[in-house]
Amino acid sequence: MKNNRTFLEKLLDGAEVEWKPLIKVASLTRGRVISKEYLADNLGDYPVYSSQTVNNGEIGKINSFDFDGEFVSWTTDGANAGTVFYRSGKFSITNVCGLIKIQNNLELNYKFLFYWLSIEAKNHVYSGMGNPKLMSHQMEKILIPIPPLPVQTEIVKILDALTALTSELTSELTSELTLRRKQYEYYREKLLSFDSLEQLNMGGAKKKLIDVAIYVKVRILADKLDKENYVGVENLLQNKVGKTSSNYVPTDGAFIEYLPNDILIGNIRPYLRKIWLSDRKGGTNGDVLVIRLTDENILPRYLYHILANEHFFEYNVKYSKGAKMPRGDKAAILQYEFDVPTFEQQQRIVSILDKFETLTNSITEGLPLAIEQSQKRYEYYRELLLNFS
Known part of the structure; x- marks a missing residue:
C-alpha cells in the first residue's frame, strides 16, 4: 500500500504538536534609541541592528552591547515591520526592533522559532497612524507550534541547508x-x-x-x-x-x-x-x-x-x-x-x-x-x- 504521509508527518511519527501563544514561551523586550551621533562617538566591535533589511539589519558597531546570547528579533514599525531575524552573540538593537528570549528550560529551538515567525509575523502587521506596525502586544499573541525538540532540530537542519543553497545561487x-x-x-x-x-x-x-x-x-x-x-x-x-x-x-x-x-x-x-x-x-x-x-x-x-x-x-x-x-x-x-x-x-x-x-x-x-x-x-x-x- 502506498504511503501518502507527508515528510513532516513522517518526521513527527505520531508525536503531538503543542500550540502556545508567544508570550507563554518567551519574554519580549524593545531596543533603545541609538542615534547616528551615538554610533559615531562610540565606535567599537559590537553590532547594532535596526529596521533595515540590507546587511542583516546592521547599521554600525559600538564599544558596548545590550544583549549577549541567542535571540530572535523583529522590526516593530516602518516599511519592514514584521521582518524577523535570528541573532546570536553580543549586540544591541534600536527602538524600532523587538527582541524575543525563550524561557529557560523550555524545549524550543531559536532557529525553529525564527523560521516559524519568518512566515507568520507578516500576517499580524497592522496600520498604526498610517504606519505599518507589529508591536509587542500583537507579537505576543502569535501561536507557536512546539513539536518534539528532535523534530525541531531536523527541520532547522534542512532549512539551514536550503537557506545556504538559495543564498549562494541568488x-x-x-x-x-x-x-x-x-x-x-x-x-x-x-x-x-x-x-x-x-x-x-x-x-x-x-x-x-x-x-x-x-x-x-x-x-x-x-x-x-x-x-x-x-x-x-x-x-x-x-x-x-x-x-x-x-x-x-x-x-x-x-x-x-x-x-x-x-x-x-x-x-x-x-x-x-x-x-x-x-x-x-x-x-x-x-x-x-x-x-x-x-x-x-x-x-x-x-x-x-x-x-x-x-x-x-x-x-x-x-x-x-x-x-x-x-x-x-x-x-x-x-x-x-x-x-x-x-x-x-x-x-x-x-x-x-x-x-x-x-x-x-x-x-x-x-x-x-x-x-x-x-x-x-x-x-x-x-x-x-x-x-x-
Whole structure:
C-alpha cells in the first residue's frame, strides 16, 4: 500500500504538536534609541541592528552591547515591520526592533522559532497612524507550534541547508544581473547623452519638463488599492529598476492617483534613483511624484528614459533640499531641460533601450526570473516543513 504521509508527518511519527501563544514561551523586550551621533562617538566591535533589511539589519558597531546570547528579533514599525531575524552573540538593537528570549528550560529551538515567525509575523502587521506596525502586544499573541525538540532540530537542519543553497545561487545570479545592468546603463547614457541627442535634434529647441508634463493631483480612495497598485517610496526600488509589491496598503484616506504611462519618482532621498513607468492604475502618497505627459509629440517611454538617465538624477540631487532626509525640489524638477528629437527618432531610441531593459530587468524572463524562482522554491519547501495545521 502506498504511503501518502507527508515528510513532516513522517518526521513527527505520531508525536503531538503543542500550540502556545508567544508570550507563554518567551519574554519580549524593545531596543533603545541609538542615534547616528551615538554610533559615531562610540565606535567599537559590537553590532547594532535596526529596521533595515540590507546587511542583516546592521547599521554600525559600538564599544558596548545590550544583549549577549541567542535571540530572535523583529522590526516593530516602518516599511519592514514584521521582518524577523535570528541573532546570536553580543549586540544591541534600536527602538524600532523587538527582541524575543525563550524561557529557560523550555524545549524550543531559536532557529525553529525564527523560521516559524519568518512566515507568520507578516500576517499580524497592522496600520498604526498610517504606519505599518507589529508591536509587542500583537507579537505576543502569535501561536507557536512546539513539536518534539528532535523534530525541531531536523527541520532547522534542512532549512539551514536550503537557506545556504538559495543564498549562494541568488548571490551568483545577482552578480550577473548587476553586470548586465551596468552594460544597460552604459548604452542608455551613450544614447541619451547631450551630444547624441543634439545631433538627432538637428538644432531644434530644447524642452523643459514644465512645457510637456504636469504633476498629477487627482485622488483615488484607499479601497481601490492593493499591494500591487499601491506605491509608496519604500516599494519603489533603488537604482531605476522599478517597483515591487507593497508590504503595506492603507485602509482609509485618499491618495494621488496614477494611470498607465505616468512616471513615478521617489521624492525622498533622490540619490536613491527610484523611478517607475506605470503600467496600471493605482495610488501613491506625497513622497512620490506622479508626472503625466501633456505633449502628444513625445512618447511616454522616451520621457521615462530621459528621466531615468543619470544626468537627470544628478540634477535632481543637486537641487534637492534638506540634510538628513533630502527631498527633490518639485519646482526645480519642472525646469529640467532636455532634447526632443523627431517622433521616429524617439521610437528608435526607445526600441533599443527597451530591448536592453527587458533583458536586464523584466521579471518574466532571464536572470530576474531565475532569482524569483529560486526564492519561491525556498519558500515552498519552508512552508511545507512548517505546515503544522
